[in-house]
Amino acid sequence: MxxxxxxxxxxxxxxxxxxxxxxxxxxxxxxxxxxxxxxxxxxxxxxxxxxxxxxxxxxxxxxxxxxxxxxxxxxxxxxxxxxxxxxxxxxxxxxxxxxxxxxxxxxxxxxxxxxxxxxxxxxxxxxxxxxxxxxxxxxxxxxxxxxxxxxxxxxxxxxxxxxxxxxxxxxxxxxxxxxxxxxxxxxxxxxxxxxxxxxxxxxxxxxxxxxxxxxxxxxxxxxxxxxxxxxxxxxxxxxxxxxxxxxxxxxxxxxxxxxxASLRKRWIGHGLVPTGTLQLDAGAVEAVRSGGKSLLPAGIVAIDGNFEAGALVRLTDTGGHEFARGLVNYSSSELAKIRGHNSQQIAAILDQQGPPKTAVHRDNLIVWS
The missing domain is CATH 3.40.1160.10 (Acetylglutamate kinase-like)
Incomplete structure (x- = not known):
């Protein structure tokens, strides 16, 4: 049937x-x-x-x-x-x-x-x-x-x-x-x-x-x-x-x-409307697209748009080509402060307690074919 x-x-x-x-x-x-x-x-x-x-x-x-x-x-x-x-x-x-x-x-x-x-x-x-x-x-x-x-x-x-x-x-x-x-x-x-x-x-x-x-x-x-x-x-x-x-x-x-793709990832990819864009360096693109990894703030080279934590964002390479979308764990203002920095530096920069979060966790992103 x-x-x-x-x-x-x-x-x-x-x-x-x-x-x-x-x-x-x-x-x-x-x-x-x-x-x-x-x-x-x-x-x-x-x-x-x-x-x-x-x-x-x-x-x-x-x-x-x-x-x-x-x-x-x-x-x-x-x-x-x-x-x-x-x-x-x-x-x-x-x-x-x-x-x-x-x-x-x-x-x-x-x-x-x-x-x-x-x-x-x-x-x-x-x-x-x-x-x-x-x-x-x-x-x-x-x-x-x-x-x-x-x-x-x-x-x-x-x-x-x-x-x-x-x-x-x-x-x-x-x-x-x-x-x-x-x-x-x-x-x-x-x-x-x-x-x-x-x-x-x-x-x-x-x-x-x-x-x-x-x-x-x-x-x-x-x-x-x-x-x-x-x-x-x-x-x-x-x-x-x-x-x-x-x-x-x-x-x-x-x-x-x-x-x-799972129902949740299809909802992330097409049910939501993106409110911002994160441009990634070549290493981050490879890790997310081919390695199945989460996105770390260190791999972000540019941010476009104003958004809050939990918003849907596009992920692009340095040429502007979108290859994935995901739910971001930081607001645009927070990412502007921590982009390019390794995880050990994030807590001090944002004056936060506890372990640092990924920028976009792999469970909350979908990679285009």
């Missing part, structure tokens, strides 16, 4: 020109996911579209630019979106459940574990949970950014086997297929290189349409040992073919950090 998270985007749900819902796609999606559920698969759907549907119902010609405007549109659209899903799945006798999450739900450790338990129970009861970001209360600075990231985080949360991203193209191409006739579909990706990310972030329709966020989602999912596939949303029946092993769309076979 496999566990899969399916994410469908606004471009697959509605017509870009008119804003009308693609009812055939919605019907095919409901039929496909219900069939999989009846076969014993555990299925969770992450769906966009609430803001777009809300705008259509309110008669808005453009998507609101303000946070309050988007939240109002989402408040109108979310209920409509769920009613549509309930009609399609209900006609097939398949129960569904609405789950709205915010970034804060995953940042708080207790709420993170609570969300995991709730989703697990819903799957056990045979429902198909339909997850969306709670746009009505999410603040701009603490948004997931897009539902690709949300779907990857949810896939890790429930330890899914598959993350299937349904979009408006057949998969990841070597170039923009709308502009380059020589562009070809890439059936499998084993590494997301910086050049591939830069290409996807370009100003072409292919890049700005969300492919870069899907690459990031694949990397997040790989941390949890989840296999990601990008495929065309207009043919949701392809999900069955993917699970059967057929080469459909683009499949990502990425290796996470030393296998599947």
């Amino acid at each position: 496999a566990t899969l998270v399916v994410k469908i985007g606004t471009s697959s749900l509605s017509d870009a020109a008119t804003g009308d819902l693609r009812l055939a796609t919605l019907g095919g999606l409901a039929e496909t996911l219900t069939r999989l559920r009846r076969k014993g698969e555990r299925v969770l759907l992450v769906s966009s579209g609430a803001v777009g549907i809300g705008c259509a119902r309110l008669g808005l010609k453009e998507r609101p630019a303000s946070v309050a405007g988007k939240q109002a549109a989402a408040a109108v659209g979310q209920g409509l979106l769920m009613s549509i899903y309930d009609r399609f799945f209900g006609a097939l006798g398949q129960p569904v459940a609405q789950v709205l999450l915010t970034r804060q739900d995953l940042m708080d450790r207790t709420r993170y574990l609570n969300a995991r338990e709730t989703l697990g129970e819903l799957l056990r009861l045979g429902t198909i949970p339909i997850v969306n970001e709670n746009d009505t209360v999410a603040t701009e600075e603490l948004r997931f950014g897009d539902n690709d990231a949300l779907s990857a985080l949810v896939a890790g949360l429930i330890e899914a086997d598959w993350l299937i991203l349904l979009t408006d193209v057949a998969g990841l191409y070597s170039a923009n297929p709308r502009l380059d006739p020589a562009a070809h579909l890439l059936p499998e990706i084993s590494e997301i290189s910086e050049s591939l990310l830069l290409s996807a972030r370009g100003k072409s329709t292919w890049g700005s349409g969300g492919m870069a966020s899907k690459l990031e989602a694949a990397r997040i999912a790989a941390m949890a040992g989840v296999t990601t596939v990008i495929t065309e949303g207009s043919t949701p029946q392809n999900i069955v073919r993917i699970l059967a092993g057929e080469a459909v769309g683009t499949r990502f076979r990425l290796s996470g950090p030393r296998g599947r």
